[in-house]
Amino acid sequence: MMNAEARILEGLNGSQREAVTAINGPLMVVAGPGTGKTLTIVRRIAYLIYQGVRPEHILAVTFTNRAAQEMQQRTAALLEKDITKVFIGTFHMTGLQIVRDNTPHDFVVYARKDQVNILMTMFEDQVRKAEEAADRISRIKNFLEDGDEGFQMVYKQYQTLLNEENALDLDDLILRPIEMFRDASILQRYRERFRHIIVDEYQDINPAQYRFLRLLAGDNGNICVVGDADQAIYAFRGADVANFLNFEKDFPGARRITLSHNYRSTATIVNASDMLIQNNTHRIGRTIYPVREGGAQITVASVPDEKAESEFIVNEIEARIGGTSHYQLLNAPHRHDLPETACSFSDFAVIYRTNAQAESIGEVFRASGIPFKMIGSRYIAEKRTSSEIIETLKDRAANIGPATFTQSFSIEELIRSALRELGIDDSDLFYQLLMSIIPRHDAPAIQTFLDAMNMVQLLLPADDFDPRADSVTLMTLHTGKGLEFKVVFIAGVEDGLIPYSLRGGHDDTEEERRLFYVGMTRAKEELFLVNARSRSLYGRNTTPCASPFIREIPEIFIQTATVPDRAKKRRQKQMKLF
DNA sequence: CGTTTGCTCTTTTTT
DNA sequence: AGAGCAAACG
Numbered sequence: 383m384m385n386a387e388a389r390i391l392e393g394l395n396g397s398q399r400e401a402v403t404a405i406n407g408p409l410m411v412v413a414g415p416g417t418g419k420t421l422t423i424v425r426r427i428a429y430l431i432y433q434g435v436r437p438e439h440i441l442a443v444t445f446t447n448r449a450a451q452e453m454q455q456r457t458a459a460l461l462e463k464d465i466t467k468v469f470i471g472t473f474h475m476t477g478l479q480i481v482r483d484n485t486p487h488d489f490v491v492y493a494r495k496d497q498v499n500i501l502m503t504m505f506e507d508q509v510r511k512a513e514e515a516a517d518r519i520s521r522i523k524n525f526l527e528d529g530d531e532g533f534q535m536v537y538k539q540y541q542t543l544l545n546e547e548n549a550l551d552l553d554d555l556i557l558r559p560i561e562m563f564r565d566a567s568i569l570q571r572y573r574e575r576f577r578h579i580i581v582d583e584y585q586d587i588n589p590a591q592y593r594f595l596r597l598l599a600g601d602n603g604n605i606c607v608v609g610d611a612d613q614a615i616y617a618f619r620g621a622d623v624a625n626f627l628n629f630e631k632d633f634p635g636a637r638r639i640t641l642s643h644n645y646r647s648t649a650t651i652v653n654a655s656d657m658l659i660q661n662n663t664h665r666i667g668r669t670i671y672p673v674r675e676g677g678a679q680i681t682v683a684s685v686p687d688e689k690a691e692s693e694f695i696v697n698e699i700e701a702r703i704g705g706t707s708h709y710q711l712l713n714a715p716h717r718h719d720l721p722e723t724a725c726s727f728s729d730f731a732v733i734y735r736t737n738a739q740a741e742s743i744g745e746v747f748r749a750s751g752i753p754f755k756m757i758g759s760r761y762i763a764e765k766r767t768s769s770e771i772i773e774t775l776k777d778r779a780a781n782i783g784p785a786t787f788t789q790s791f792s793i794e795e796l797i798r799s800a801l802r803e804l805g806i807d808d809s810d811l812f813y814q815l816l817m818s819i820i821p822r823h824d825a826p827a828i829q830t831f832l833d834a835m836n837m838v839q840l841l842l843p844a845d846d847f848d849p850r851a852d853s854v855t856l857m858t859l860h861t862g863k864g865l866e867f868k869v870v871f872i873a874g875v876e877d878g879l880i881p882y883s884l885r886g887g888h889d890d891t892e893e894e895r896r897l898f899y900v901g902m903t904r905a906k907e908e909l910f911l912v913n914a915r916s917r918s919l920y921g922r923n924t925t926p927c928a929s930p931f932i933r934e935i936p937e938i939f940i941q942t943a944t945v946p947d948r949a950k951k952r953r954q955k956q957m958k959l960f
Numbered sequence: 961c962g963t964t965t966g967c968t969c970t971t972t973t974t975t
Numbered sequence: 976a977g978a979g980c981a982a983a984c985g
Contacts, residue, residue, distance in 0.1 A: 446975075474975055494974090510969090510979065552975065618973060736972055738976090840975070860973045882972055897973080920971045921976035964984075971976095 390428045390460070394421075401606075401639045402426045405433060405578070408599075408633035409606040410626075414670045415655075415903035416646025416866070419608055420449070423580055424456045426606065427468060430578055437467035441576040443595075445583040447472055447841050449864055469576070473591050474840045477555035480572065482833070484562050490772060491836040492549045500543050504536065515540070523553035524588045524620035552840070556590045563597045573600055583864075584609035584629070588620035596632070605633065611666055612659050615860060615897045617890065627666060644670050646866055646906055648677020654909075654939035655902040661934050662892045679941040680902075682932055683912045686947045688739070688874075691914050692746030694945055695871045698910065699730050699752060699854060702869065727753055729868035731855040733901050735879045738919060743856060743873060753853035757861050775800040775831060797831065812838060859901045870905035872898075875913045876926035898931050915947075 391399055398418055401411045402425045413419040423442065430440055444450040450470045458465050469476065478491065492500070494516065501512035515536055522529040522537065529537055544551065550558060563569040579599055581587070584607035587595070599605040607629055614623040630636045644652045652672035659665070685691045702725045732743060732754075740756055747754045775797065794817065801813055808814075816838050855867070859880075874880065881894030902909060913928045932940075 472975065508980085555975090615973075616975090619975080738971075858973065879972095884971080893973095918976085922971090962985090965982090967979105967981085969977100969979080 386432055387429075390425055390432055394418075394425065395643060397639050397641050398422045398425070401641070402429050404606075404637055404639070405430055405435075406604060407602065408604070408629070408636035410584075410629045410636055410638045411606065411608040412610060412638065412640040412666070412668060413608055414610050414641065414644065414668060415613065415900070416644040416652075417641035417670070418643075418645060419582070419641065420453060420456070422641065423582060423608060424453055424460060426580060427453075427457050427465075427470075428460050431461065431465070431468075435578055437465055438469075439575065439577040440468045440580070441476065441578070441598075442468065442470040442580040443473055443476055443582065444470065445472065445586060446864065447475070449582060450475070472840065473594070474552060474555045475837070477559050477594070478836060478840065480559040480562065481550065481555060482836075484568060487548065488832055489548045489550055489836075490832065491555070491839040492544070492547075492551050493839045494552075496549070497551050500547075500549075501540060503543070504539055519551075520553055521620065523551075523557055524590050526589045526593065553590070555840075556594050560590065560594050560597065563594075569597060572598055573603070577604060579603060579605045581605070581607045582609070583613075585611050585614040585623050585626040586616040586621040587625050588616075588622065590620070592622075592625050599633075602633070602635070610668075612662070612668070612896055613863065613900050615863065615893060615900060617893050623664075640668065642669055642671055643673050645673050647672065647903060648674050648907060650677035650679060650939050651902065651905050651909055654680055654935045655899055657936055657939075658902065658931060658934045659895065659899045662895055664892055678908050680909045680911060680935065680939050681943055682875075682928070682940050683910060683943040683945065684928070685912060685914050685945040687914050687916045688742050688918065689746060690945055690948070691873055691912050692743045694912060695732055695743075695873065695910070696746060696750045696752060698871070699727070699869075700750075702730075703727070725868055727852045727854050730871070731857065731862065731865070731867040731869075731904060732871045732873055733857060733859055733862050733904065734873045735859055735882055735897075736874075736919075737858060739874050739879075740856060740858075747854065747856070753851075754856055755851060755853045757855060757857040771801070771835065772832070774803055859897045862904050863900050866904055866906055868906050869908045869910075870901070871910040871912060872901045873912050874917070875911040875929045875932060876917065877929055878924070878926050879919075880929045880931060895931060895934075898929070 391402065394402060395418075398421070401409070401422050405426070411419075411422065413422070427440060427442060431437055442450075442453060444453060450472060454465070454468075454470045457468065457470075469479070471479070481489070490496075497516050497519075498509065498512045501515045502509065505511040505515065518529065518533060519537060519540060521527070522533075528534075544554075563572070576598060579595070581595060586609070595605070607626070609626050611623050611626055614621060614626070617623075625632075630638065647655075649672035652670060652674075656670055683694055685694050734740065734743070744754070744756055797816065798808065798813070801807070801816075816834055855865075859872075872880075875898075877883075880898050881889055881891050883889040911929075911932060913932075914926065916923060916925045918924070
């Protein structure tokens with residue numbers, strides 16, 4: 383039987399092992415795609431506990447709730463004991479916890495919809511203006527800027543309205559703790575509580591989050607940041623890679639460990655994507671070695687239009703679906719050149735630059751009968767505001783009365799009926815998340831509900847990803863970060879979409895290249911880059927060129943496929959008839 | 961007053 | 976293409 387330490391370090395390579403065991407003082411882990419970043423963090427948490435650090439002294443900050451959940455599960459499985467006292471969560475979850483601990487009264491977290499709602503009262507119900515204001519406010523809060531003179535009034539009034547409703551917006555969940563930390567005793571308390579901090583995706587941290595961490599970690603804290611400057615894709619949201627690059631200056635004496643071995647993708651995919659990203663000038667030198675050899679060439683496919691694009695993807699998926707499936711028997715052309723391993727639907731992802739592309743892809747998938755899940759975009763649960771939900775629930779609770787409540791009415795039933803009234807039914811993600819969070823045995827107090835609802839606000843909408851569900855995943859390049867699939871299709875690999883350019887186009891080519899890099903490196907076995915020769919998007923018909931990024935991939939890694947125009951197809955079919 | 965029609969406008973990424 | 980918005984209509 384292996385001892386605990388050996389088990390924690392089992393299967394790690396040299397640098398992963400270093401990153402796991404360097405538990406004192408600041409540490410920066412540079413981790414390219416597929417280098418075992420999550421594995422390393424999980425083992426590090428386990429190692430900390432093994433070294434006698436109490437679980438409640440560990441804070442692991444992730445970028446998405448999905449990542450937090452995965453980390454939680456993997457750590458628990460490794461240690462085979464209760465690790466619920468380790469705080470693993472997003473920045474916002476961490477902030478929510480801190481605000482909760484230090485706020486004597488109830489409060490509600492307002493997500494985007496509520497935020498815009500408030501602003502509507504200030505802009506004569508003009509949605510567009512309210513949304514623009516919401517964006518500006520968010521920018522101010524994320525960048526820790528003052529905003530320009532003219533906007534100060536709006537900002538102040540918005541803040542007053544929030545206060546009146548005891549509400550915090552998402553950005554406040556970072557800002558409020560920063561304010562609270564001005565109280566030295568509060569700050570001290572959290573510094574003592576979170577003695578070991580691990581931050582994932584550090585390259586995507588914005589000034590507010592940076593400030594928050596800086597305060598929490600102190601000057602010589604045990605802070606371990608993990609990230610990859612080549613995967614920084616959230617500049618638009620205030621993220622600043624400079625924080626990552628400056629880490630060693632910020633925390634003198636920091637160690638730097640680089641994870642350079644990619645275990646995820648075939649050599650073809652690793653090398654091809656690496657050649658692409660080398661075109662960025664603003665990066666820290668980093669070498670990445672593929673562990674796996676060879677691999678199929680990357681298919682660059684040219685198709686007539688966006689419909690054909692989705693049909694092409696559907697065909698390729700059907701051709702790869704396991705032998706017993708009726709999909710293959712019914713639809714797929716006979717293929718000899720496919721990988722031995724049978725695929726299930728969850729091995730595929732279709733990734734695109736804009737949510738606007740999702741609709742037409744979804745249509746073709748729906749028609750094909752292939753099960754798929756579209757992540758992100760607009761959510762059903764967002765059809766109601768927090769205040770509406772709370773009001774309805776309070777009404778219900780008041781009508782029932784406390785006595786009958788405990789005896790014949792469960793909190794589940796109460797919530798279900800309240801939500802139904804608002805058109806949110808049991809199948810809604812909002813409902814399901816809420817139910818999973820509300821403790822069943824607990825007193826059915828409004829407080830419990832509020833806490834749960836505040837958490838749900840943070841869980842929506844981008845975390846609707848269940849890797850166990852056997853369906854193809856459709857999502858944007860941004861939401862793809864951190865995930866991996868056997869076969870990845872990037873749709874709309876066209877100039878204007880990738881890199882994206884608004885008309886006039888003052889675009890950030892390097893950030894777009896990183897985004898494309900993130901997309902490419904999601905693939906384990908096969909990668910398809912599909913571009914349409916004509917595309918109608920936003921009501922306009924365009925005849926786009928293939929993305930200039932494709933030319934940055936050396937030809938030896940590429941095979942091309944061309945789907946002929948529809949007209950030609952028909953003509954060919956007719957010719958066959960004669 | 962509520963609904964419908966037509967005109968105009970923009971059009972990324974999301975915790 | 977679709978949403979927002981204003982004017983016009985019933």
